[in-house]
Amino acid sequence: MQVVNSKQELKKALKSYRSEGKSIGLVPTMGALHQGHISLINRCRAENEVVVASIFVNPTQFDNPEDLKKYPRTLESDCELLEPAGCDIVFAPSADEMYPTLPKLSIDFGNLEHVMEGKYRDGHFNGVGIVVSKLFHLVNPDRAYFGQKDLQQVAVLRRLVNDLSFDLELIACPTLRESDGLAMSSRNTRLSAEARKIAPQLHAALQKAKDLLIQGKTAAETQKEINSFFEAIPEFRPEYFEIADFDDLEPIKKMNTEGKTAICTAAYLDGVRLIDNIVF
Ligand code: PAF
Numbered sequence: 001m002q003v004v005n006s007k008q009e010l011k012k013a014l015k016s017y018r019s020e021g022k023s024i025g026l027v028p029t030m031g032a033l034h035q036g037h038i039s040l041i042n043r044c045r046a047e048n049e050v051v052v053a054s055i056f057v058n059p060t061q062f063d064n065p066e067d068l069k070k071y072p073r074t075l076e077s078d079c080e081l082l083e084p085a086g087c088d089i090v091f092a093p094s095a096d097e098m099y100p101t102l103p104k105l106s107i108d109f110g111n112l113e114h115v116m117e118g119k120y121r122d123g124h125f126n127g128v129g130i131v132v133s134k135l136f137h138l139v140n141p142d143r144a145y146f147g148q149k150d151l152q153q154v155a156v157l158r159r160l161v162n163d164l165s166f167d168l169e170l171i172a173c174p175t176l177r178e179s180d181g182l183a184m185s186s187r188n189t190r191l192s193a194e195a196r197k198i199a200p201q202l203h204a205a206l207q208k209a210k211d212l213l214i215q216g217k218t219a220a221e222t223q224k225e226i227n228s229f230f231e232a233i234p235e236f237r238p239e240y241f242e243i244a245d246f247d248d249l250e251p252i253k254k255m256n257t258e259g260k261t262a263i264c265t266a267a268y269l270d271g272v273r274l275i276d277n278i279v280f
Contacts, residue, residue: 001083003090007138010091014052014139017088022049026141028132031055031092032072032186033081036176040145043173045086052139053082055092060103061127067273072186091139103130109156115249116242116264117152117275125156132157136166144168149175149183151264151277155249175276177203183276195270198235202267205229206278209243209263213255214280219243220253230267237268246279 004010017024025048027040033055044051055078062068075092082090107129112118118125136144146154154172161170176184181203182196191199205226212222222243230238245252246260255261264277 001079001087001090003079003092005091005093006097007093010089010138013089014050017050023142024048024050024052024139026135026139026144027051027053027087028135028144028146029053029055029078030057030071030186031078032074032189033078034176034184034186034188036147036149036184038081038085039176040147040173041082041085041087043171044143044145047171048141048143050089051087052089052091052141053087054135054139055090056098056131058098058127058131059095060099060130061124063122063124070190072189091135098131098134105130107133107160109159112152112156112159112249115152115244115251116240117266120239120266125153128153129156129160133160133164133166136168141168143171145171145173147175148172148279149185149276151262151279152249155247181207183274185274187272187274190270190272192270195235195272198233199269199274201233201236202265202269202274202276203278205241206263206265206276209241210261210278210280213243213261213263216255218254219251235269239266239268239273241265 002013004013025044027044029037057071059068079090106126109125113125148154158170180200182200208229209222209226212225226241230236242264243252244250244262245256246262260279262277262279266273266275
């Protein structure tokens with residue numbers, strides 16, 4: 001496995017693979033890797049001849065400088081997970097390497113910007129869109145892999161690939177969960193032991209809402225029950241809990257019978273912002 005830090009080295013590392021016409025898969029990450037990321041690498045390994053993982057804590061997608069500062073940076077242990085998983089190239093650039101000048105361009109994702117994550121994290125998807133576009137240009141992959149835990153990110157990136165005609169297949173992979181249901185996330189390591197015990201209740205809330213909608217309750221009735229659910233666990237500070245259409249993430253009044261329903265939530269617990277979703 002090669003670890004490269006510059007665009008030039010990355011180009012060089014990819015050159016021979018390209019000349020042999022090998023298929024290239026990309027797994028973009030911000031590091032602090034866990035088994036959820038490794039499941040993306042495994043899928044990428046199975047479907048491509050060359051596996052590239054990027055590790056870059058992208059400053060332009062953080063609206064909160066404290067959150068950016070606290071984001072774990074664990075390149076060495078990340079590489080220890082990537083190598084046995086069959087990764088060929090790790091691209092781990094510095095912020096100056098990725099942004100010799102700060103981008104002046106901004107990407108408007110339309111309605112997707114103004115709901116859920118977009119509403120609470122100003123400029124977040126613009127930052128994601130720009131960095132992922134850069135990675136797509138630098139690696140030029142045949143396939144790129146993202147976790148469905150960030151459901152809205154996947155929707156935004158689908159729009160990016162479609163509207164800018166990136167010649168690649170975007171693959172969304174299922175969320176990996178701990179045995180108690182908590183979605184795997186780099187942020188989980190920041191939870192205290194006490195908070196970690198409570199954290200799976202976020203997934204339990206999603207399950208409960210799903211059951212209520214399937215029983216025929218409206219979104220408003222379901223929201224009401226979920227509000228009481230969270231009131232009983234004051235350690236949680238929910239930011240949003242949205243029942244939406246899977247395709248455009250617009251709020252819906254009842255379970256979607258034509259297509260899929262998505263329930264998405266974000267909540268603070270022990271000062272850590274957790275997100276999760278369920279699709280059915
Ligand atoms: O999902 C992430 O880890 C990041 O948003 C991504 C896609 C690597 C862009 O920085």
